[in-house]
Amino acid sequence: MIHSAADIPVWAAIAVAFFLLVGSGLALIGAIGFLRLPTFYERIHAPTLGTSWGIGGVMLASMIFFTVSSGRLVFHEILIGIFVTVTTPITFMMLARAALHRDRAEGNGNVPDKQNKSQVAQDVLGVNEPGNG
Amino acid sequence: MLPYPLLTLSLVLMWLLLNGFTPGHLVLGILVAVFASWAMASLRPDKPRLAKWYLLPKLFGIVLYDIVRSNIAVALIILKIGRRSHNPGFLTVELDVENHLAIAVLAVVVTSTPGSAWLEYDSNDRTVLLHVLDLDNEAEWRNTIKNRYEKLLMEIFA
């Protein structure tokens, strides 16, 4: 089934456009931050912009568009939203643990040690990541 | 009969969302969900005990609000609008919560909020290692984790 864009009211078109631009703009900002931030542990924060409200904005836009243009309630996009919200933290946690493990195994010294964590965590703030590997 | 009623209900809802609501799909979805929850029962996962389930919408609202706020904060840091460099750092927090499900929910909440990431939980001394993008006020971050999320989670999963 194809719903034409022409037969939805202007307010709905403006709402769809707003959420679409907010969502894709946040995804773009997240990607830019992912490129610009200097260390791995900082970079891990940037893509969550895209996976939280980036996804949310685009899904809301899609829900509004299909609900208004087909005349019945369409909200199966919420499944993608729930799925991504639940799975992305798992991916990032596993990657961060893998990165910690690798940095500790190589003795890079920019991550807190497993023993006496709180003391070391205070000492190593702001040390940059060496670019090997 | 039904070992996991909530799981069965959400599977039926998901089936109907994916296939559209018709009486035939309702019957098929209920069949699939019942068989899936029986299969789940033979895996024997820990059954979550929700003490105050009516607090869940409150947690959901708080998390949604925090995600909006930190989305704006992290976007401003990336675009460097304030011309103020951020101050990233690691942070160790001692947790009091013991329920595994509550810890998992806390980890998902912390990681899906931009600007803070859950790195590693140590079950021996019950501390968690976090990484924070803007560690200007360490006490405030601790306070957010302990009082804003953990207290509520301990009430929900008593």
Place this chain on the structure above:
Amino acid sequence: MSAIILFTAVSIAQLMLAAAMAIASVRMFRGPRAQDRIIGLDTLYINAMLLLVTFGIGTGRVIYFESALVIGMLGFVATVALAKFLMRGEVIE
């Protein structure tokens, strides 16, 4: 009127998402370490998923939603397997 608004918004959103995908693949090629490349891949597939949903709004077809769902699920499994590989050196132990 609403067709013009929608067309403009969908075009701009597609451009931004394509730029985000390009940036993520730059980081994927540059590294410097394996974990950076894996997060680059993760960002790349999430943006591809958003791009597909945007295509769905632009063309008015519901079918793009399903491919977006499949990309999301497969991408998650792939990233978790890669993270596991980084940590242990093997996927199945």
